[in-house]
Amino acid sequence: MKYSVTTYPPAPQHPVRVLDGVLRYAPIGDLKLETGGVLPDVVLGYETWGELNSDASNAVLVPHALTGSTHVAQGSSDEPGWWDGLVGPGKTIDTDRFFVVSINMLGGCYGSTGPGSADPDGLPWGSRFPFVTIRDSVHAEARLADQLGIRRWHTVLGGSLGGARALEWAVTEPERVARCAVIAATAASTGEQIAFAQAQVAAIRLDPDYNGGDYYNGRAPVAGLGLARRIAHITYRSEAELQYRFGRTPQPGEDPLGAALPAERGRYQVESYLDHQGTKLAGRFDANSYVILTEALMSHDVTRDRGSLSEALAAVRAQFLVAAVDSDRLYFPEQSYELAAALPGENRVHLISAPIGHDGFLTDVLQLRDVLRKDFFG
Amino acid sequence: MKYSVTTYPPAPQHPVRVLDGVLRYAPIGDLKLETGGVLPDVVLGYETWGELNSDASNAVLVPHALTGSTHVAQGSSDEPGWWDGLVGPGKTIDTDRFFVVSINMLGGCYGSTGPGSADPDGLPWGSRFPFVTIRDSVHAEARLADQLGIRRWHTVLGGSLGGARALEWAVTEPERVARCAVIAATAASTGEQIAFAQAQVAAIRLDPDYNGGDYYNGRAPVAGLGLARRIAHITYRSEAELQYRFGRTPQPGEDPLGAALPAERGRYQVESYLDHQGTKLAGRFDANSYVILTEALMSHDVTRDRGSLSEALAAVRAQFLVAAVDSDRLYFPEQSYELAAALPGENRVHLISAPIGHDGFLTDVLQLRDVLRKDFFG
Numbered sequence: 001m002k003y004s005v006t007t008y009p010p011a012p013q014h015p016v017r018v019l020d021g022v023l024r025y026a027p028i029g030d031l032k033l034e035t036g037g038v039l040p041d042v043v044l045g046y047e048t049w050g051e052l053n054s055d056a057s058n059a060v061l062v063p064h065a066l067t068g069s070t071h072v073a074q075g076s077s078d079e080p081g082w083w084d085g086l087v088g089p090g091k092t093i094d095t096d097r098f099f100v101v102s103i104n105m106l107g108g109c110y111g112s113t114g115p116g117s118a119d120p121d122g123l124p125w126g127s128r129f130p131f132v133t134i135r136d137s138v139h140a141e142a143r144l145a146d147q148l149g150i151r152r153w154h155t156v157l158g159g160s161l162g163g164a165r166a167l168e169w170a171v172t173e174p175e176r177v178a179r180c181a182v183i184a185a186t187a188a189s190t191g192e193q194i195a196f197a198q199a200q201v202a203a204i205r206l207d208p209d210y211n212g213g214d215y216y217n218g219r220a221p222v223a224g225l226g227l228a229r230r231i232a233h234i235t236y237r238s239e240a241e242l243q244y245r246f247g248r249t250p251q252p253g254e255d256p257l258g259a260a261l262p263a264e265r266g267r268y269q270v271e272s273y274l275d276h277q278g279t280k281l282a283g284r285f286d287a288n289s290y291v292i293l294t295e296a297l298m299s300h301d302v303t304r305d306r307g308s309l310s311e312a313l314a315a316v317r318a319q320f321l322v323a324a325v326d327s328d329r330l331y332f333p334e335q336s337y338e339l340a341a342a343l344p345g346e347n348r349v350h351l352i353s354a355p356i357g358h359d360g361f362l363t364d365v366l367q368l369r370d371v372l373r374k375d376f377f378g
Numbered sequence: 379m380k381y382s383v384t385t386y387p388p389a390p391q392h393p394v395r396v397l398d399g400v401l402r403y404a405p406i407g408d409l410k411l412e413t414g415g416v417l418p419d420v421v422l423g424y425e426t427w428g429e430l431n432s433d434a435s436n437a438v439l440v441p442h443a444l445t446g447s448t449h450v451a452q453g454s455s456d457e458p459g460w461w462d463g464l465v466g467p468g469k470t471i472d473t474d475r476f477f478v479v480s481i482n483m484l485g486g487c488y489g490s491t492g493p494g495s496a497d498p499d500g501l502p503w504g505s506r507f508p509f510v511t512i513r514d515s516v517h518a519e520a521r522l523a524d525q526l527g528i529r530r531w532h533t534v535l536g537g538s539l540g541g542a543r544a545l546e547w548a549v550t551e552p553e554r555v556a557r558c559a560v561i562a563a564t565a566a567s568t569g570e571q572i573a574f575a576q577a578q579v580a581a582i583r584l585d586p587d588y589n590g591g592d593y594y595n596g597r598a599p600v601a602g603l604g605l606a607r608r609i610a611h612i613t614y615r616s617e618a619e620l621q622y623r624f625g626r627t628p629q630p631g632e633d634p635l636g637a638a639l640p641a642e643r644g645r646y647q648v649e650s651y652l653d654h655q656g657t658k659l660a661g662r663f664d665a666n667s668y669v670i671l672t673e674a675l676m677s678h679d680v681t682r683d684r685g686s687l688s689e690a691l692a693a694v695r696a697q698f699l700v701a702a703v704d705s706d707r708l709y710f711p712e713q714s715y716e717l718a719a720a721l722p723g724e725n726r727v728h729l730i731s732a733p734i735g736h737d738g739f740l741t742d743v744l745q746l747r748d749v750l751r752k753d754f755f756g
Contacts, residue, residue: 037638131640191620191648195612198649202605205641208586212641227580231609234573239710242569248679257682260415262509262673263583263590270569271576295640301626304635329707332617 020049020095021075023111028143031106034133040120044144045104045111049075049087050095052149059150060093061141062102063158063165065361066232066293067285069110070102085366092369093377098154103144105165106137107292115213115288127213129292133299134161134168142173155376156318157181159361160331161293164189164300167339170318171302179376180318183352183368184325184361186335187309187342188301193330196235197294200228204287213288225287226278228294233277238327238357246270309342316344321375323350323368325360398427398473399453401489406521409484412511418498422522423482423489427453427465428473430527437528438471439519440480441536441543443739444610444671445663447488448480463744470747471755476532481522483543484515485670493591493666505591507670511677512539512546520551533754534696535559537739538709539671542567542678545717548696549680557754558696561746562703562730562739564713565687565720566679571708574613575672578606582665591666603665604656606672611655616705616735624648687720694722699753701728701746703738 018024023045031042047070052059062072062083073081073088073095087093087100104112107129115129145153156177158166163185170180189197204210207224215221234242246269250256254266267275306312320343324336333351340347352367354360396402401423409420425448430437440450440461451459451466451473465471465478482490485507493507523531534555536544541563548558564571582588585602593599612620624647628634632644645653684690698721702714711729718725730745732738 033638035635035638127641128639130638131635131643133635188626190617191624191626191646192612192617194626194646195608195620195648195652198646198652199605199609199612201640202608203581203584206581206584206601206605223584227577227584230573230580231577234570234577239568239570239707242573246569248566248569248572257413257509257511257677260411260413260508261506262579262669263505265509265673268569268572268576268676270573274573274576291640295643298646299635329617 018048019076021047021071021073021077021081023047023070025111026144026147028140028147031136031140033130033136035131037130039113039130039132042106042113042140043117044106044113044140045108046070046144047072047075047102049073049100050098052099056149056151057154058098059148059153060098060100061153061156061166061169062087062093062100063156063162063169064102064105065158065160065162066297067281067290068162070104072100072102082362083365086369092366092372093157098377101148101150103141105161105293105296106140107132107289107296109286109289114286115292116216116286124216126216126288129213129288131299132292132296134165134296135172137165137296138169138172141169142176145176152176152178155179155181157183158185159183159365160185160358161297163361164297167302168300170316170320171306171312174315174317177316177318179321180316181321181323181372181376182336182339183323183365184328184331184336184358186300186331187313187339188303189298190335194298196231196330197298200231201291201294203227203231204291210287213291215287220282221287222279222282225282225285225290226275228290229278229281230274233274235330236358238329238355240327241356242270246273309338313343319375320347321350321368321371322347323352325352325354325356325358325364327355328358328360330358396426397454399425399449399451399455399459401425401448403489404522404525406518406525409514409518411508411514413509415508417491417508417510420484420491420518421495422484422491422518423486424448424522425450425453425480427451427478428476430477434527434529435532436476437526437531438476438478439531439534439544439547440465440471440478441534441540441547442480442483443536443538443540444675445659445668446540448482450478450480460740461743464747470744470750471535476755479526479528481519483539483671483674484518485510485667485674487664487667492664493670494594494664502594504594504666507591507666510670510674512543512674513550515543515674516546516550519547520554523554530554530556533557533559535561536563537561537743538563538736539675541739542675545680546678548694548698549684549690552693552695555694555696557699558694559699559701559750559754560714560717561701561743562706562709562714562736564678564709565691565717566681567676568713572676574609574708575676578609579669579672581605581609582669588665591669593665598660599665600657600660603660603663603668604653606668607656607659608652611652613708614736616707616733618705619734620648624651687716691721697753698725699728699746699749700725701730703730703732703734703736703742705733706736706738708736
């Protein structure tokens with residue numbers, strides 16, 4: 001797979017009613033980054049659904065997770081969205097009533113300026129793309145909110161990295177977030193989350209095709225990215241899910257003991273499944289963006305330069321909804337309880353009960369329908 | 379690091395009293411393998427402690443884990459052993475009373491024929507080294523037991539892959555195992571264990587220095603092996619261990635947000651720790667042996683060609699001790715309970731209570747001292 005340098009069409013004028021669920025681009029200018037440098041001429045890719053009301057009080061931001069895109073819901077497009085069950089006409093987040101926005105995270109590969117984008121000289125950033133944090137992306141997204149005429153989000157709601165982005169919005173821009181839902185996410189990436197993430201970055205860097213990040217004129221590091229995804233995907237699923245779904249069953253037609261050399265043996269089903277997950281991601285995602293967003297996730301810490309967790313969270317003005325998946329072994333429910341306890345006021349944790357593990361924030365999010373309707377979207 | 383082809387000194391004559399804890403080599407001839415081929419001129423590396431008694435009733439076999447060596451206890455050597463607390467003069471496994479044997483698993487790099495060994499033409503096996511199973515190694519080890527004059531082991535006792543090897547001994551050679559201790563190990567590798575193991579093998583194969591396994595005349599794939607170990611080591615420790623020991627604290631003198639490029643940033647402590655674990659292993663272990671033994675572990679299944687688990691275990695004659703580490707998230711205690719329930723007779727599971735995770739089978743094995751003394755070594 002080869003990535004071409006992304007170029008951007010002219011931005012549309014806002015506010016206008018545009019097609020739901022269609023990617024657009026907004027130039028937001030130069031952006032000063034937390035590590036000190038400046039990223040020039042930043043563009044954010046985004047999609048919207050529904051219409052902003054006259055007092056701009058119905059805007060909902062849905063940040064995506066690590067390898068997610070802005071395509072939360074199908075809208076007018078042919079492609080299903082990744083949260084179609086939750087977002088759409090008549091759904092919990094009813095796009096007949098709410099103006100839903102999803103913005104590709106800074107550094108991503110779904111429309112926003114990232115390592116595959118052109119630098120001011122027209123060359124792909126590649127290895128020169130800077131370290132960006134979730135906070136940097138919030139600063140960029142706040143400018144897009146200004147352009148869209150949104151002073152204050154009715155709700156910011158996300159899961160996993162999307163939950164971390166939602167939380168960082170509520171802490172960085174407390175006056176601009178009225179409600180915030182943080183699903184299967186933590187106040188700061190933990191030691192283990194960093195450890196697993198770093199192994200994924202190391203896998204990409206180990207691929208000779210990665211070439212330090214400058215591969216846009218050659219072969220993309222699909223093996224390294226595939227291995228990164230393979231590691232990640234194991235952590236996104238519970239042990240029970242992997243055992244009851246696959247166990248040690250051979251892939252049909254293959255024999256794991258069927259060759260004299262290990263490199264030539266047949267696969268177990270679970271290996272074939274993870275091969276598929278790795279290949280699928282490598283076919284749709286840019287390895288450099290995977291590194292950049294994973295680094296951003298490792299850096300995630302709402303307390304950075306803000307004191308203790310309680311002190312950092314004292315500034316929030318949003319009403320919160322904290323949720324976790326009971327079988328999640330990457331973002332443990334305990335970590336959601338810690339976040340809820342540190343927030344101002346009384347906050348309980350809503351448990352999604354699903355055997356799948358972390359990915360329950362995608363597969364079983366409708367368990368939050370009632371509480372979301374009652375507390376946020378009633 | 380470069381590996382030279384291993385050549386073997388002449389085997390000593392047995393039985394003789396030899397130095398405790400010193401590696402020796404025993405040729406055991408050609409070995410027919412489970413996948414159908416024959417590995418010629420197999421040599422097993424092994425160490426012993428103590429003396430075999432006159433009726434050969436005091437022999438204890440201690441199989442090592444994945445990256446372990448035969449050096450269970452210090453003995454006459456300068457090097458500490460990896461279970462010195464358990465094995466030695468006056469210890470639970472008292473080498474003044476018991477004749478302790480540890481054999482390097484077939485395919486390993488601590489004395490036994492493996493990928494780094496010379497083939498009949500004097501060239502390293504490398505990529506041509508065959509798939510070997512735990513059962514193959516048991517067959518080889520049984521020949522060494524014959525040479526040593528051991529018809530029946532008083533005890534076979536191991537943890538992790540060593541526990542799987544102990545269990546396979548008791549099932550494959552039921553008349554030759556009087557007692558068997560299986561610590562932090564399963565009756566068959568699970569879907570998740572296969573998934574994590576396969577990611578490790580993929581990491582090694584991704585390293586360009588691996589060269590399909592033929593690297594003995596060039597650079598060893600230290601980065602790939604280091605990444606494999608990094609992934610493995612996370613699974614050997616509990617989330618709580620990683621969080622309370624490291625959390626997201628930066629490595630002293632380094633700043634994880636201190637550079638404009640992610641590739642140049644400082645590390646978190648947990649990253650530095652895992653770097654160290656990876657580098658340390660890559661400096662002492664052969665990547666091909668890591669692949670071969672990991673493949674053997676993935677293939678681990680005492681039920682293969684033996685019916686159900688209860689049917690497979692019906693043949694055992696040994697008294698069993700099944701133990702697990704309560705915080706183990708790679709070899710879950712539940713899996714030890716399943717094994718215990720499927721064994722003939724009444725078998726309870728002895729829990730090692732330790733927050734560390736799987737590695738508790740090494741760090742906290744002395745919690746089994748009383749039960750081992752009472753039931754096995756009294």
